[in-house]
Amino acid sequence: MATSRLLRTSAAFLAATALLISGCSSGSSSPDDEASPGLTTEAGAQRPAEEATLAPLPASTPAGLRSYYDQKLTWHACGNGFQCATMKAPLDYSRPEAGDIKLAVARRKATGPGSRLGSLLVNPGGPGGSAIDYLEQYAPQPASIRARYDMAAMDPRGVDHSQPIECLSNKQMDRYTETDQTPDSPAEVNKLTTAFRDFAKGCASRSGKLLSHVSTVEAARDMDMLRAVLGDKKLNFVAASYGTFLGATYAGLYPSRVGRMVLDGAMNPELDSRTTNIEQTAGFDTAFTAFAKDCIKRKNCPLGTKSTQDAGEQLSALFKKLDAHPAATGEDRKLTESLAGTGVIAALYDQRAWPLLRDYLAQAKAGNGRGLLAFSDSYYERSPNGSYSNQMYANPAVNCLDLPPAFTSPEQVRAALPSFRKASPVFGENFAWAALNCAYWPVKPTGTAHRIEAKGAAPILVVGTTRDPATPYIWAKALASQLSSATLLTYDGDGHTAYGRGSTCIDNTINAYLLDGTVPPKHKVCK
Known part of the structure; x- marks a missing residue:
C-alpha cells in the first residue's frame, strides 16, 4: 500500500x-494542447486563487550558523573514484545551539579536459530517494559533464545515509x-x-x-551550507521529480546564489495536498x-x-x-x-x-x-x-511536514x-x-502551499514531459510561469522525467545549458 x-x-x-533504453527522435513540433495552469483542474478540484510567495532568506550568514558554513569536510575514498564525507548541520535552524544532524555527502572530482565549472549537485526526488546512490549508479553523467564539474550529492536529512527515518x-x-x-x-x-x-x-x-x-525548507538550507563548504559561490543543481520542489525552494530562499539549475519533472508548489493528489491521479490515468x-x-x-x-x-x-x-x-x-x-x-x-x-x-x-x-x-x-530501504518512511515524513493533510477523516x-x-x-x-x-x-x-518566484535568480531550466504520470505536464508549465527566470523545455513523450531517457534533443539542450549557460528558445519541444 x-x-x-x-x-x-x-x-x-x-x-x-x-x-533496455530505447532511442527517441527529436523534433520541434508542438505537443497536443495541454490544460494550462488556472483555478480549475482537469478533475474539477479548485486551486487556491492566490497563495503566499516564498520569501528569500537574508544574504548574510547568521552568526549562529557561521561555524557550520566554515566547517571543513574530511574526505575519504569510498569506491569507484568517489569520495565521501559527513557534514554537520543544525537539527533545528531556529535553535542551532540545540544539536546537530549528520548528513552524508559524496563527490567525484572533475576529470577534465576543460576548465572546472564548480560542483554539480544532483537529487533524484522521492522525497526519500538517496541522492548518493543515484549519483553513484543511475544519474545521467555524460562524459562532457563529468569533465567539467565535480559531481556531488547529499542525502537529505532523514534519508538513507543521513540519519534515516x-x-x-x-x-x-x-x-x-x-x-x-x-x-x-x-x-x-x-x-x-x-x-x-x-x-x-x-x-x-x-x-x-x-x-x-525533515522539511523541504530545512533540506534546502542544508544544500546552501554544502554549497559554501564545497567552496562554490553559486549552486549548480540537476534535480528530478520531487527534487524540483527542493531546487525551486532553494531558488526561492537564495535567489542570488542560483547557478545553473535543471528542474526535470517539475512540481507545482502552489497546490495544496488534495489538489496535488487529484492532479497526480489524472497524470497516472493519462499514462x-x-x-x-x-x-x-x-x-x-x-x-x-x-x-x-x-x-x-x-x-x-x-x-x-x-x-x-x-x-x-x-x-x-x-x-x-x-x-x-x-x-x-x-x-x-x-x-x-x-x-x-x-x-x-x-x-x-x-x-x-x-x-x-x-x-x-x-x-x-x-x-x-x-x-526495505527507508524510502517509504522518509516519503510521508517529508510530505506530511510540508503540507497540511489532504483529508482528516474517512468521511x-x-x-x-x-x-x-x-x-x-x-x-x-x-x-x-x-x-x-x-x-x-x-x-x-x-x-503550506505557496508560489515560488525567486526574483533575481540566474536562468533556470524547467523540463516537463507531456504524458508524465507522477508529475503531470501542467505542473512544469505552472512552475515555469512562477519562477521569474525560468524557461520551459518540453518533452513530447511518455514516462516520468526526460533527461537521460533517450531523447538526444533533450539531452543536448540540457548539456549545452550546463556547459555553456545556453538557454533554449522559449516553447522548445523535443520528441
Whole structure:
C-alpha cells in the first residue's frame, strides 16, 4: 500500500527490472494542447486563487550558523573514484545551539579536459530517494559533464545515509503494503485507518524528534551550507521529480546564489495536498491511457483489443478479482489487489516497462502474480531478502511536514471519491484513500502551499514531459510561469522525467545549458 505516490525518477525501477533504453527522435513540433495552469483542474478540484510567495532568506550568514558554513569536510575514498564525507548541520535552524544532524555527502572530482565549472549537485526526488546512490549508479553523467564539474550529492536529512527515518520492521512493512486500499466496508475502512495509525506510531517511536525536522525548507538550507563548504559561490543543481520542489525552494530562499539549475519533472508548489493528489491521479490515468492505446493494437494484449475504456474496465476487473482471491506468487506472499495496483503504477513510470507489464498482466489474469509482485517490490525498494530501504518512511515524513493533510477523516475521503474517480476510473479510489495517511501523522505540518518566484535568480531550466504520470505536464508549465527566470523545455513523450531517457534533443539542450549557460528558445519541444 503506497502511503503516498513517490515523486522520483524511474532509474531504480528500470535497473531492478533490467530494461533496455530505447532511442527517441527529436523534433520541434508542438505537443497536443495541454490544460494550462488556472483555478480549475482537469478533475474539477479548485486551486487556491492566490497563495503566499516564498520569501528569500537574508544574504548574510547568521552568526549562529557561521561555524557550520566554515566547517571543513574530511574526505575519504569510498569506491569507484568517489569520495565521501559527513557534514554537520543544525537539527533545528531556529535553535542551532540545540544539536546537530549528520548528513552524508559524496563527490567525484572533475576529470577534465576543460576548465572546472564548480560542483554539480544532483537529487533524484522521492522525497526519500538517496541522492548518493543515484549519483553513484543511475544519474545521467555524460562524459562532457563529468569533465567539467565535480559531481556531488547529499542525502537529505532523514534519508538513507543521513540519519534515516525508521518506522516499521520488515515483516510489519510487508503487512502494511498488503493492506486493502480500496475498502468496501466499514470494517475494511477501520483496518486501513488502523494501518495508517500504526505506521505513524512506528515512525514516532523509532525516529523521535527527527520527524519534526525533515522539511523541504530545512533540506534546502542544508544544500546552501554544502554549497559554501564545497567552496562554490553559486549552486549548480540537476534535480528530478520531487527534487524540483527542493531546487525551486532553494531558488526561492537564495535567489542570488542560483547557478545553473535543471528542474526535470517539475512540481507545482502552489497546490495544496488534495489538489496535488487529484492532479497526480489524472497524470497516472493519462499514462495508463497511453499504455492501453499501445496495448490494444497488439493481438496478445491482456486487456483486450477493443478500446482504452474497455482496457481500463478489464484492469479494474482484475483488481476486483485479486481483492477476493489474491494470486499465488511462488513464495509465502500473495499478490493482493493493493500490491497489484502498486505494481501497475510502478510500470507506468517508464514506457520501457510496457512489454513486461503486458506479460505480467497476462500472468496475473492466469493466476500467477509473481511478475506484478516484483514490480511492486521495485516500487517499495524491497530487496529479495525481505528488507526495505527507508524510502517509504522518509516519503510521508517529508510530505506530511510540508503540507497540511489532504483529508482528516474517512468521511472526507468518501465525499471526494467522485472527483478522484473522474480523474481516473481505474486508480482514483486507490489514490483517494492513500491520501488519508497524513491525517494520523504524529507531527504537525510546518509548511503550506505557496508560489515560488525567486526574483533575481540566474536562468533556470524547467523540463516537463507531456504524458508524465507522477508529475503531470501542467505542473512544469505552472512552475515555469512562477519562477521569474525560468524557461520551459518540453518533452513530447511518455514516462516520468526526460533527461537521460533517450531523447538526444533533450539531452543536448540540457548539456549545452550546463556547459555553456545556453538557454533554449522559449516553447522548445523535443520528441
